[in-house]
Amino acid sequence: MSSSRNSRRLVPAYLATSGRARPSRNTLDRLSLLHNPAGPGPSGTGLGGPDGLRPEERRLLELLRPGSLSLAEAAAHLRLPVSVVKVLVADLVDTGLLHARPPVPAHRLPERELLEKVLDGLRTLKSS
Numbered sequence: 001m002s003s004s005r006n007s008r009r010l011v012p013a014y015l016a017t018s019g020r021a022r023p024s025r026n027t028l029d030r031l032s033l034l035h036n037p038a039g040p041g042p043s044g045t046g047l048g049g050p051d052g053l054r055p056e057e058r059r060l061l062e063l064l065r066p067g068s069l070s071l072a073e074a075a076a077h078l079r080l081p082v083s084v085v086k087v088l089v090a091d092l093v094d095t096g097l098l099h100a101r102p103p104v105p106a107h108r109l110p111e112r113e114l115l116e117k118v119l120d121g122l123r124t125l126k127s128s
Contacts, residue, residue: 028086030072031103036064056080057088061097071100
């Protein structure tokens with residue numbers, strides 16, 4: 001049996017969102033930073049959230065327990081389409097179980113030349 005056949009989902013991805021295709025908010029982007037406000041905790045203590053969460057929502061909260069990830073990274077870890085994870089994230093943000101921060105605008109990022117100088121300096125330090 002091939003490995004691609006083993007990794008294929010048995011249930012269609014849209015069922016993770018109860019068949020909804022659009023998130024409740026349109027502020028989410030692939031680069032939105034997701035953060036579980038419950039933060040890291042001892043393993044085996046549950047998520048601290050209310051019962052009634054779908055399995056995918058629980059997996060997402062557990063995935064974000066040690067730290068933050070972008071929405072696209074979370075989708076890759078969950079092996080779900082970004083559009084499906086957007087719906088899940090919107091639901092969790094609406095209930096207060098998850099925080100989402102928009103990506104940093106391009107005009108607020110450091111200039112490329114500055115980053116190249118820092119990288120050159122680090123390479124110089126490493127080689128000496």
